[in-house]
Structure formats: structure tokens, C-alpha cells
Amino acid sequence: MNKRQNTILWALAGIFTLVTGVIPLSLSAAEQESSPLTLQLRSRQQTAEKSGRFHATVKTQKWDAGQVAVIVCDMWDLHHCLNATRRGAEMAPRMNDLLNHMRSQGATIVHAPSSCMDRYADHPARKRAQAIPRATNTPKDIGQWCYKIPAEENGKYPIDQSDGGEDDDLEEHKRWAAKLKAMGRNPGSPWKAQTDLLEIRDEDYVSDNGEEIWSVLEMKGIDQVMLVGVHTNMCVLGRPFGLRQMAQNGKRVVLVRDMTDTMYNPAREPYVSHFTGTDLIVEHIEKWVCPTITSDQILGGTPFRFKNDTRPHLVMVTAEREYDTNRTLPQFCLEQLGKDFRVSHVFANAEERNDLPGIEVLKDADVLLLSVRRRVLPAAQMALVRDFIESGKPVVGIRTASHPFSLNGEQPPAGYLAWESFDHDILGGNYTGHHGAGVAVSVQVSAVGSGHPLLAGVDPARLQGFGSLYKAGPLVASATPLLIGSVPGKDPEPVAWTNTSKYGGRVFYTAMGHPDDFGQAAFNQLLKNGIYWAATMVSAD
Known part of the structure; x- marks a missing residue:
């Protein structure tokens, strides 16, 4: 909307005020004063065209709080899913703090509890939204649900939500439905208002109408929008005021990714935890719809985290061209770790081999899974790797991780910096090369490995190495060999072991990791056990 159109609409709004007594756009002190926000917008870019792998990239942007709208999507009082109701109530206090802070800095707050407008018929915030004349540039379909935007055609939707996404215990859900019915609520759609845990002030706006909300934004000249609320994979994405509509109609929209939740049932594909399901939807949004931020960028402290989300954060780093682990490891992580770990992926720069875009995520990591071959790193990136390892945190290495740097x-x-002593100092190995390829490596349990918990469920009779046998010995004194590999006519070599690094961290390493190794259930179990062991967790298996 141009300045002249905006002036005309302001004039019309003023006439409306004189006639009706409603003040649609009264300027509070907060609206007159605004502060700059420094935001870290995270998005995902493919490592190379059609690679299917993505770098998580972060860009710093300055936003004028007075030119920002925060839209609160469907934070209802009650939900047909009891767990969704619980999570919404748990998240709401932090969200209210965010709204209060943004409001105090001059931001516009729009409450959008869909299908609940009757409750707010006499509320000044509802009347303010209704009083605004329709913007002259209202997009044609802004009043409609948006199921997909063209960019999303390039990717695969990551979760199965066809059952509605309820993750309640079945018996508990029956009791919850009965309770809702006894309250006089429809068990299928029990919401009647926004949760009382979120304050609605008179200077806010209340609307679930896409045209009204668009007109609020245009009347106030707002180009920057933050979305909070539920549920990310449904209403936050699809509503007329949701991420898709905002993005495809030119708004600079972001999702506040720690102020949301999904409707996802872990009993459906890809059979991961509820919280991993949310992570997968957030990644989808960052790839194809819009960037995301976190509430701590505004409020300080740390991002919000649900109390039941106790997953350790594993960062998987792949940078090698020999064994295709940039394909095999992500699939392994999704299938084997998705229930218990939060997983972030870092891939090598396809155009600059000695660069790991997004490696900054190590600052927030609990476990490092490494598959890197002969890379040296810029000093800042190597410092991040060293800081993580030298803090005594656990490391899991696979195949070429014996000579990563x-x-x-x-x-x-x-x-650029190398780390020539990594194998000796961290893994506890002594890599000096490998025997010829093409000969299957037979695998046996070592004398000291028998009974080790890390080998639980690993049948060595069903395990062989498809890659060449690495010359990895002798191991350092602190290492414990678990599996021994051998090929005809050569000395046996350790192919899996544990160690305590010189910095005190737990380490598991396996010299296996050929693409065909991942086709063996025994190898997947071995690697999974090694990761759980390093993280001092017990696998559900």
C-alpha cells in the first residue's frame, strides 16, 4: 500500500471513529515508540542443486519492533487432544512474556483464536479489527486456507498427520473426551476462546479473518510478521493468516520455532518422537516457506523447551566423498535415533571442501557424530570443534573419522588448521592406511569385548565389513577393543572400540561405515548402541 492510500484509509478510519465511537487505531505510547530487534533468522539451503541435503544458515537482521506484528494462532482454551492442551498451557506463560515485551516495544499484537469470535464480540480489540476498512491490495485468496505453496512442491512433507496427530494415551483420551462432554463442550472441537494465560489488551487486535488481519497489517504499514501458536503443521502453516499466506503474499514472515507445537502421533511415519516430529516440520518450513527465530533472541535466556523434551542434541557432521555417509547417516539418524535424540546435520560445502557451514550448532550440542575425511578448517570452525571436544563431551566416529582433520x-x-593427532588423542587409534578393497572383512568379538553392554543385540555372525580393513592398531592404553576384523593373510585389526579421550570424554569409534554396511541390522545396532553408550543413555531396544 502506498503512502497516499494509507493516508486515505487513516482518514476513513477517523470518520468511522466519529460515527461509531470505536477507536480502531488509537495510538498508545507503546505504538508510538519502538526499538530495534537483532534477530538471527535460520533457513535451509541445498548443499547443491537437487542434492536433497541442506545447510542450516543463519542471517542477522535488524527489525524495527514498531513495524512488526505478532500473530497468535489458535492458542485455544481447550483442545480435543489432551497432550496438546497440556503443552499449550505449558508454553503459554513464556509466550505471554514475549507478547508483553513486543507490545512494550511498539509491536502490534494480533490474537487469532479461530472459530472463537463470538466470545470477543464486545471486546475493544475485536471491534478495532472490525473497524478497519479493507485494504485495497487485499490478495485474492487471503481469506482461504492454504494447503501448499509452489516452493513446497520441491520437497517431501516429512510426517504423516493423516490421523489428526493426536498423541494421547488411548484410555486417557477417552476420559478426556468424556470430561469435555460433561463440561458441555464438543469433544471434537471444544475450544471457545483463547487461553486465559495470554493477556489480550484493548490496544491489541482480535480476528480470525484473513482479510481483516491483512488490512490491519496494511493500515499500519507492517511488512514484518512473527507467527506463534499452534499447531505448526496445520493451522500455523495453513490458516488465512498463517505462514504460507504471509510468505506467498510478500510479507517478511518468521516462525518463532520454540513458541509452537505440532499435531503429530509418533505411531505414524516416520515413527519418531512427538518433539522430533516438530523439528521435522520446522526444517520443512525453513527449507520451503520462511525462516525461523527463537524467543530468547527477544527475551534473553534460553529457548523455551517442553519439560518432557529431554532429548540430547546430537550433531552429525559429514564431509567425505568415499563412502556416501552424507546419504546413509541422515537416514540412519532418522530411523534409529529419532525417538530419543534431537539431531542436527552439518554437511560440507560442495564448492569449498574445507568449509562446514552451520558448524556453529556445536555450541548447543551434547554428542558429536563425525564422518569426515582429510579436511582442514578455518580457525573459527576448528575452534568450535576443539571447544566441544576439549570440554569433555562425547564423540562418535565412523570410518574416515580416524583421519578427519x-x-x-x-x-x-x-x-586453515589441521588436527593431526586427533586419532591418537581423541579416538585412541593409530590409523596408518588400509588393506586392499574387495575382500569381505570377517568380524569377531574381542576377548575383552564379550559381554560389553555396547554389543547387546549385535550378532557378529551376521556382521561383516564391506569396506577395506583399516590398519588401526595398536590402540592407546585407555581404549577397549570390542570387535576385531580380519582378512586372509593379514594381521587382525580392531574395527570397533571405546575410549576416553585425553579430555575425559566418552568415545566410540568403528572403522566400518561402507554403504553396504548400513544394509546389515547388526551394524545399525552396533552404531546405535555406540551412540547411546557415548551419550550415557540406554536404548529402548
Whole structure:
């Protein structure tokens, strides 16, 4: 909307005020004063065209709080899913703090509890929204649900929500439905208002109408929008005021990713935890719809986390061109770790081999899973790797992780750093090369490995190495060999072991990791056990 159109609409709104007594756009002190916000917008970009792998990239942007609207999507008082009701109530106090802070900085707050407008018929915030004339540039379909935007055609939707996404215990859900019915609520759609845990002030706006909300934004010249509320995979994405409509109609919209929840049932594909389901939807949004931020960027402290989300954060780093682990490991992580871990992926820069975009995520990691071969890193990136490992946190290495940051003694380019002693200092190995390829590696349990909990459920009779046998011994004194590999005519070599790094961290390493190794249930169990062991967790298996 241009300045002249905006002036005309303001004039019309003023006439409306004189006639009706409603003040649609009264300017409070908060609306007159605004503060700059420094936000870290996270999005995902493909590592290379059609690679199917994505770098998580973060860009710093300055937003004028006075030119920001925060839309609160469907934070209802009650929900047909009891767990959804519980999570909404748990998240609401933090969300209310966010709204209060943004309001105090001059932001516009729009409450959008769909199908609940009767409750607010006499509320000044509802009347303010109704009083605004329709914007002259109202998009054609802004009043409609949006199921997909063109960009999403490039990706695969990550979860199955066809059952509605309820994750309640069945018996508890029956009792909840009966309770709702006894309250006089429809068990299928019990909401009648926004939760009372979120304050609605007179200077806010209340609307569930896409045209009304669009007109509020245009009347106030707002181009920057934050979405909070539920549920990410349904209403937050699809409502007329949701992410898709805002994004495809030109608004600079972001999802506040720690102020949302999904409707996802872990009994449906991809059979991960409820919280991992949310992570997958957030990743989908960052790839195809819009960037995301977290509430701590505004409020300080740390991002909000549900109390039942106790998953450790595993960062998987792949940077090698020999064994295709940038394909096998993400699939392994989804299938084997999705119930108990929060997983972030870091891939090598396809155009610059000695670069790991997004490695900053290590600052928030609990476990490092490494599949890297002969890369040297810029000093800042190597510092992140060293800081993590030298803090004593656990490391899991696979195959080429025995020589991840080594150039075999060659001098790295200026500004880049190697870590030649990584194998000895961290993994506890002594990699000096490998035997010829093409000969299957037979695997046996070592004398000291028998009975080790890390080998639970691993049948060595069903395990062989499809890659060449690494020359990995002798191991350091602190290492415990678990599995021994052998090929005809050569000395046996350790192919899986544990260690305590020189910095005190737990370490599991396996010299296996050929693509065909992942086709063996025994190998997947071994690697899974190793990760759980390193994280001092017990697998549900």
C-alpha cells in the first residue's frame, strides 16, 4: 500500500471513529515508540542443486519492533487432544512474556483464536479489527486456507498427520473426551476462546479473518510478521493468516520455532518422537516457506523447551566423498535415533571442501557424530570443534573419522588448521592406511569385548565389513577393543572400540561405515548402541 492510500484509509478510519465511537487505531505510547530487534533468522539451503541435503544458515537482521506484528494462532482454551492442551498451557506463560515485551516495544499484537469470535464480540480489540476498512491490495485468496505453496512442491512433507496427530494415551483420551462432554463442550472441537494465560489488551487486535488481519497489517504499514501458536503443521502453516499466506503474499514472515507445537502421533511415519516430529516440520518450513527465530533472541535466556523434551542434541557432521555417509547417516539418524535424540546435520560445502557451514550448532550440542575425511578448517570452525571436544563431551566416529582433520603431515593453506593427532588423542587409534578393497572383512568379538553392554543385540555372525580393513592398531592404553576384523593373510585389526579421550570424554569409534554396511541390522545396532553408550543413555531396544 502506498503512502497516499494509507493516508486515505487513516482518514476513513477517523470518520468511522466519529460515527461509531470505536477507536480502531488509537495510538498508545507503546505504538508510538519502538526499538530495534537483532534477530538471527535460520533457513535451509541445498548443499547443491537437487542434492536433497541442506545447510542450516543463519542471517542477522535488524527489525524495527514498531513495524512488526505478532500473530497468535489458535492458542485455544481447550483442545480435543489432551497432550496438546497440556503443552499449550505449558508454553503459554513464556509466550505471554514475549507478547508483553513486543507490545512494550511498539509491536502490534494480533490474537487469532479461530472459530472463537463470538466470545470477543464486545471486546475493544475485536471491534478495532472490525473497524478497519479493507485494504485495497487485499490478495485474492487471503481469506482461504492454504494447503501448499509452489516452493513446497520441491520437497517431501516429512510426517504423516493423516490421523489428526493426536498423541494421547488411548484410555486417557477417552476420559478426556468424556470430561469435555460433561463440561458441555464438543469433544471434537471444544475450544471457545483463547487461553486465559495470554493477556489480550484493548490496544491489541482480535480476528480470525484473513482479510481483516491483512488490512490491519496494511493500515499500519507492517511488512514484518512473527507467527506463534499452534499447531505448526496445520493451522500455523495453513490458516488465512498463517505462514504460507504471509510468505506467498510478500510479507517478511518468521516462525518463532520454540513458541509452537505440532499435531503429530509418533505411531505414524516416520515413527519418531512427538518433539522430533516438530523439528521435522520446522526444517520443512525453513527449507520451503520462511525462516525461523527463537524467543530468547527477544527475551534473553534460553529457548523455551517442553519439560518432557529431554532429548540430547546430537550433531552429525559429514564431509567425505568415499563412502556416501552424507546419504546413509541422515537416514540412519532418522530411523534409529529419532525417538530419543534431537539431531542436527552439518554437511560440507560442495564448492569449498574445507568449509562446514552451520558448524556453529556445536555450541548447543551434547554428542558429536563425525564422518569426515582429510579436511582442514578455518580457525573459527576448528575452534568450535576443539571447544566441544576439549570440554569433555562425547564423540562418535565412523570410518574416515580416524583421519578427519589430517593432511598426512602436509601444511594446510593459510588461515586453515589441521588436527593431526586427533586419532591418537581423541579416538585412541593409530590409523596408518588400509588393506586392499574387495575382500569381505570377517568380524569377531574381542576377548575383552564379550559381554560389553555396547554389543547387546549385535550378532557378529551376521556382521561383516564391506569396506577395506583399516590398519588401526595398536590402540592407546585407555581404549577397549570390542570387535576385531580380519582378512586372509593379514594381521587382525580392531574395527570397533571405546575410549576416553585425553579430555575425559566418552568415545566410540568403528572403522566400518561402507554403504553396504548400513544394509546389515547388526551394524545399525552396533552404531546405535555406540551412540547411546557415548551419550550415557540406554536404548529402548
